[in-house]
Amino acid sequence: xxxxxxxxxxxxxxxxxxxxxxxxxxxxxxxxxxxxxxxxxxxxxxxxxxxxxxxxxxxxxxxxxxxxxxxxxxxxxxxxxxxxxxxxxxxxxxxxxxxxxxxxxxxxxxxxxxxxxxxxxxxxxxxxxxxxxxxxxxxxxxxxxxxxxxxxxxxxxxxxxxxxxxxxxxxxxxxxxxxxxxxxxxxxxxxxxxxxxxxxxxxxxxxx
Ligand SMILES: C[S@@+](CC[C@H](N)C(=O)[O-])C[C@H]1O[C@@H](n2cnc3c(N)ncnc32)[C@H](O)[C@@H]1O
Numbered sequence: 588x589x590x591x592x593x594x595x596x597x598x599x600x601x602x603x604x605x606x607x608x609x610x611x612x613x614x615x616x617x618x619x620x621x622x623x624x625x626x627x628x629x630x631x632x633x634x635x636x637x638x639x640x641x642x643x644x645x646x647x648x649x650x651x652x653x654x655x656x657x658x659x660x661x662x663x664x665x666x667x668x669x670x671x672x673x674x675x676x677x678x679x680x681x682x683x684x685x686x687x688x689x690x691x692x693x694x695x696x697x698x699x700x701x702x703x704x705x706x707x708x709x710x711x712x713x714x715x716x717x718x719x720x721x722x723x724x725x726x727x728x729x730x731x732x733x734x735x736x737x738x739x740x741x742x743x744x745x746x747x748x749x750x751x752x753x754x755x756x757x758x759x760x761x762x763x764x765x766x767x768x769x770x771x772x773x774x775x776x777x778x779x780x781x782x783x784x785x786x787x788x789x790x791x792x793x794x795x
Contacts, residue, residue, distance in 0.1 A: 606776050610648070616672075617648030619708060621776035622785070624652055629772070630787060632744050636660040638700045640693070640738075642684055642731050643709030643748075645671040653677075664696045684709065684730055693734075701740040707731035707747045718753070725754035728786075732758075736765050741793035746772075751782040762788040 601607055606618035615621075627633055635658040641650050644665035653663045654676040665671065666680045666689070673679065678696050682689040709731065711723035728747050735745040745766065749755055762769045767790030777783050 615648050615651055616646040618776060620648030620652050622774040623649045623706070623708075625774035625776060626746060626772050626785060626787065627652070627656070630789075632704055632746070632787075632789075633657060637703040638662045638697070639664070639704045639706065640697075640702055640734075641665040641677075642705065642707040642734075643667055643727075644679070645669040647671050647674045647677075649706060649708060650674045650677045662700065664693065666693065684727070684734075690734070697738070701743075702735075702738045703740060703743050705731065705735040705739060705743070705745045707745075710748060721750060721752040721754060724748075724750050725758060728758055729761075732761060732765075735788075735791070739791040741791055743791040745788045745791070747786050747788075749784055749786055751784060759786065762786060765792055766790050767792060 604618065606621050610618050610620060633639065633653060633656040637657045638661060639653050639657060641653060641663060644650050645667035647665065650663055650665045651674055654674055657663055659676070663677045664680065665674070665677050666682060666684060668681070668683045670681055671679055680689070680692045680696060682692055707728065709727045711720060711727060713720055728749055731747055732745065739745065749758065759769055766788035769786060769788045772785040772787050
């Protein structure tokens with residue numbers, strides 16, 4: 588009974604959500620697309636010709652935003668453990684980011700290019716056990732950071748989804764060691780009641 592009520596409430600919120608409606612009207616696959624648009628509007632992270640890696644890309648909303656911005660001289664490589672319908676101008680790798688073989692597949696798509704921007708909207712499947720979910724989420728963010736550290740050009744940027752909770756302060760410190768600035772972004776499209784936030788690290792240092 589409780590479950591029915593919850594799903595009804597979810598459905599009511601979903602159909603009345605202005606971002607869900609807008610996404611439908613404007614042809615975006617996710618309301619998340621508006622979160623990235625807001626961050627990009629403020630921080631101007633993407634320019635034509637850039638190489639961007641989109642981690643946790645399915646169903647493809649962020650990739651849809653990125654592809655026209657980098658243009659035909661740029662490259663967007665999207666990755667997800669779930670399948671995703673093709674997005675024009677975007678290369679897609681379907682693989683679990685926590686598996687070593689995935690990095691090899693990404694390397695192959697990169698074909699020697701250094702990356703200008705790594706973005707990660709990866710979120711673990713929710714178990715309902717708060718501490719477990721938070722640890723998994725921080726674990727994914729750490730994997731994304733490791734990749735960004737290895738593959739970003741000096742000066743490159745990293746945007747990563749996190750959830751407010753344990754491990755986040757330590758993670759921010761790790762970011763500050765490798766990037767010149769670290770800021771928190773909570774786009775309007777991110778629901779107020781959600782503890783989700785984005786950390787934006789800019790200016791990959793060349794030495795650390
Ligand atoms: C919130 S959704 C991303 C939405 C996307 N940014 C968009 O705009 O369409 C989070 C995604 O992270 C993916 N994900 C979670 N863990 C992953 C992993 N270990 N490897 C690859 N993808 C993962 C999920 O499959 C899910 O599609």
